[in-house]
Amino acid sequence: MFPYNDKLNEDDGAFQDDLYRYLKQMGRAFPDTMEELDHFLHLIDQKNIITNDFPSADEILGRGFVELGDFNPSTDEEIEENLAQAAREGGEIPSDVIEQMNKDRKKSEEEGDQDE
Amino acid sequence: MSTGTPSNPLTGYTDQELLEWMAMKDDDLETAHAAFREFHARFHKVIGGALFTLCQEYANNKQLAKDLFNNTFMNAYKYAGSFSVGMETDPSVIRKLVIGWLLEIARTELRGMFDDKRKKTDLRLLHPRETDTEVEQEVYQSAMITNARASPKDPIDADRLEKIKKAIGLIPKDRDREIFEIYWLHYIPGTGGKAKKLPDKVSQMLADKYNTTKDNVRQIVSRCMKLVKQYLDENIKKIS
Numbered sequence: 001m002f003p004y005n006d007k008l009n010e011d012d013g014a015f016q017d018d019l020y021r022y023l024k025q026m027g028r029a030f031p032d033t034m035e036e037l038d039h040f041l042h043l044i045d046q047k048n049i050i051t052n053d054f055p056s057a058d059e060i061l062g063r064g065f066v067e068l069g070d071f072n073p074s075t076d077e078e079i080e081e082n083l084a085q086a087a088r089e090g091g092e093i094p095s096d097v098i099e100q101m102n103k104d105r106k107k108s109e110e111e112g113d114q115d116e
Numbered sequence: 117m118s119t120g121t122p123s124n125p126l127t128g129y130t131d132q133e134l135l136e137w138m139a140m141k142d143d144d145l146e147t148a149h150a151a152f153r154e155f156h157a158r159f160h161k162v163i164g165g166a167l168f169t170l171c172q173e174y175a176n177n178k179q180l181a182k183d184l185f186n187n188t189f190m191n192a193y194k195y196a197g198s199f200s201v202g203m204e205t206d207p208s209v210i211r212k213l214v215i216g217w218l219l220e221i222a223r224t225e226l227r228g229m230f231d232d233k234r235k236k237t238d239l240r241l242l243h244p245r246e247t248d249t250e251v252e253q254e255v256y257q258s259a260m261i262t263n264a265r266a267s268p269k270d271p272i273d274a275d276r277l278e279k280i281k282k283a284i285g286l287i288p289k290d291r292d293r294e295i296f297e298i299y300w301l302h303y304i305p306g307t308g309g310k311a312k313k314l315p316d317k318v319s320q321m322l323a324d325k326y327n328t329t330k331d332n333v334r335q336i337v338s339r340c341m342k343l344v345k346q347y348l349d350e351n352i353k354k355i356s
Binding site: 010011013015016017019020021022023025026027028029030031032034037038040041043044047048049051053054055056057058059060061063064065066067068 | 152153155156160162165166168170173180181182185186189190193212215216220222223225226228276277280281297301303306341342345
């Protein structure tokens with residue numbers, strides 16, 4: 001991006017490599033090199049983040065590994081959007097979309113049965 | 117939380133020596149624990165701050181940062197013996213190598229969160245990491261070497277950073293921003309046109325999380341990328 005090249009496609013590796021490099025400079029991606037690590041540490045130092053409520057050494061030793069993240073599935077109206085788009089453009093509906101539709105339909109029917 | 121260990125008998129030891137004590141936990145558990153406490157006291161602030169920063173765009177980010185912090189230090193305790201600095205003797209360089217090693221552990225942990233196989237087997241067992249020992253040790257070793265490799269000087273362009281921040285801020289949904297963030301967590305530079313592809317298992321995990329499809333996950337990444345690119349095209353001085 002020195003200077004910026006708008007002729008690159010957004011899927012182009014050169015564009016994405018540059019974007020990734022900037023994300024590292026912003027502290028939004030893990031540093032890969034010593035120089036990036038230096039910059040990242042400087043960034044953290046400036047932020048002076050309070051970590052007093054992070055687990056203590058004894059808490060970590062006491063509980064061991066913990067499971068990261070607990071995902072709560074949400075409904076996704078965009079499947080409908082994709083289907084509508086595929087219909088408009090005469091495209092083929094991907095098999096995983098069809099599979100998901102079937103799952104959703106089944107789930108919805110089951111919920112309907114429980115409501116009745 | 118312990119922020120220092122003034123009475124710890126291992127206070128005077130180097131970072132590398134602490135790791136060596138930790139690696140000897142099977143012979144002397146008490147000393148290994150003392151070494152871990154001192155190690156934690158030395159690195160908790162920088163690693164806590166780093167993980168808090170790196171997790172800020174994820175859902176439930178504060179808890180995720182804390183859990184990731186927990187597992188990063190737990191892995192460091194478990195795999196302390198895999199850390200090596202080669203011929204390096206400068207304590208400030210060794211400290212940076214340790215930080216780089218810890219961050220690479222954290223990255224591996226975070227990536228593992230989207231690994232269906234790991235989630236269903238290892239993470240729910242009583243001793244979750246036994247089966248991954250060799251693989252993870254190898255990853256951490258290679259990561260340390262990567263971190264020690266110098267890169268060309270890269271000037272910081274504050275204006276450009278600000279514009280990229282704004283461009284990402286335009287992504288309308290939390291879900292899309294999180295998927296975009298996870299895309300970068302798995303990004304491997306230099307992959308050219310294939311860069312857009314997330315590992316299949318990651319796409320599947322995201323699809324499961326958001327009750328959608330892998331194809332839609334790919335479309336979300338593509339749409340986010342297009343949005344960012346479009347904003348940059350319109351707001352950054354271009355090649356004439």
